[in-house]
Amino acid sequence: MKRYLIIGAARSGLACADYLLRKKDTEVILADSDPGKEAATVEYFANRPIQLIWGRPDIDALKPDILVLSPGVPPQIGPVQEALAAGIPVISEPELAYREGRARWFGITGTNGKTTTTALAAHLLEGFGAPVFCGGNIGTPLISAVPDLPEEAVVVAELSSFQLELIDRFRPNAAAYLNLTPDHLDRHGNLEAYAEAKARIFENQGPEDLLIANYDDPTVRVLAERAGGQVWYFSLKAQPPLGMWEKEGKLMVRLQPQDAPHCLLDRSDIALPGAHNTENIMAAVLGALYFGASESHICRQLRTFHSVAHRLEPVRDLAGVRYVNDSKGTNPDATEKALQAYNEPIVIILGGRNKGNSFDPLVPLIQEKCRHVVLVGEAKADIRQALDRFAYPDYSQAASFEEAVSLAQQAAQPGDVVLLSPACASWDMFPNYEVRGDLFKKLVNELDG
Known part of the structure; x- marks a missing residue:
């Protein structure tokens, strides 16, 4: 027993x-x-x-x-x-699922973009010839399905640093390390410990396994040098040794040293806004290619994928104002990427529980992009102080989430985007970011024009 x-x-x-x-x-x-x-x-x-x-x-x-x-x-x-x-032995739930299952694994980690990349990778793999299960930090616990999957199946798993810090034997066939920016420092203590927790995703990999890594992120690039298997990179800025990159609006591919680079498809064919989503797309595509999906199948699937819930999710257009739910923007870097995805003036809702981050680096982009900022939740004093240090005056403070949505509507003008991208965790007011995002959508859909 x-x-x-x-x-x-x-x-x-x-x-x-x-x-x-x-x-x-x-x-x-x-x-x-x-x-x-x-x-x-x-x-x-x-x-x-x-x-x-x-x-x-x-x-x-x-x-x-x-x-x-x-x-x-x-x-x-x-x-x-x-x-x-x-x-x-003290183990995590993904470790238990791995020990109890037979399927192949595509594990995905990073500070931001995990959910979109995981959902997209699963979408790209659907219909290519093997069962696909998508779960982990994205929603469904892995242990709920993995033990019953056949060995030819692919588990596409979003994995957080919390889940990875207690692995032991866990060895994904393919792993993606998307990026690293400060987050969860209240739990890990410092950025180095946080980076190492995420790097555990590939520590058990062997020569036949694959690491997909961000060529433009200096920390991730250095960590990838420790990989025990092959490394494919993705980049927005350069042509990496092997992997994918963007060149003049085209997504280029080269997976073997003897291959000539070729274009997979035009970036404009994919309905996901923002440079950060170009990175997510390339990471997901590389994973799908590793598991055997054809380029033609991948291109068909890319054209039918749209934003996941709570990540730059369009909610409603009302009186010339576009409302967008980015409740999964739970740290300043995620919010920065959300702001960069739009050219229109933005009214942004910020606040929640701070996870040990500084908001100062976010303010210059707010000054550039935002018409108004609505502050709400436990961290609103921290964010207000950062705005005051940069002499940014266009903000208001809400006593409740309902008031925050109302103030955002009042501040917005036709042609603007009202963006919920809080740069904070939801735990001060909500059990998770999904509940926060669902309430935002409900409140927006109840607004009168």
Whole structure:
């Protein structure tokens, strides 16, 4: 009998428990420090043989064989450190899914662009000849589907630094490291530790595996030199040794040293705005090519892909104003990319919970692009101070999210874009960025012209 202790009763933890309860000779314990989850969790697992703990689990008393840590729970907590000191393996949900499955993997990480790249890569692989599952940090927990997939299937997985810091054997056939900018410093402590957590995505790769890396990002480019397999790069600025690049509006490809570069298609054929999305497109295309999709199939699929929910998602045109939901812009760099995607004057809604970032680097672009800024949430004082340091006067402050949308409408003029791209996490007011984005869409659709 193998005893699993799962810490964290959110989406990932519940999925791990669901899966492990189906296995023979397995005992499952689920612990969470939030008593507010107790009633719903007890109901969820009614009449199933699981031990539920509310509060701190006693590692010495429970003696688990394996501890599975949910991504939202920091490894620094006492029970995790006690387990490590006792020699008990501590793993993440993606590690568990990898151990329990047979399918091939395309893992995607980076500070920004993960969700779009993951969704696009899965779209490009659909219909090329093998089953495709898309999940991970993008939504569906990997453990919910991966163990049941056949070996010819491809798992396209968005992987956060939180999920990667506790891998062990995890070895994706292809991995993409999209970019690195400051984020989650409140958890990782510094940029170097954050970069290394993400670099774990390719640390177990061998000669037959592939790393797809950003040639224009100096940190990622240096980290890629450690790759154990082949490296294909993507670039907006230069022609890399192997990979993809943009040249005069065309997406160019060269995958083997003996190949001559050739054009895949025109960038204008793809309905995803912004230079950052050109990077995402190239990373997704390289992954699809690695897994055997033909260029003709990829080009057909590219022409039918549109923005994912909560990432530069068009919501509504009202009285000459375009409303766009970029709730997944949860750090300043993501918001910078969103601002750069538009040439029209912008009214932007900023604020939420700061993850240890400085907002100063964002202000010059705000000065260039924005007619007005609406501040809301826990971090609005931090953002206001950054705006004041640069003498940017055109901002207002909202006491609620509903008021923020109203103030944005009042500030916008015909021809403008109202953009929700908060540069912050949602956790001060919402359980996740999806709920924040859904409320924004609901409020916008209720506006009167």
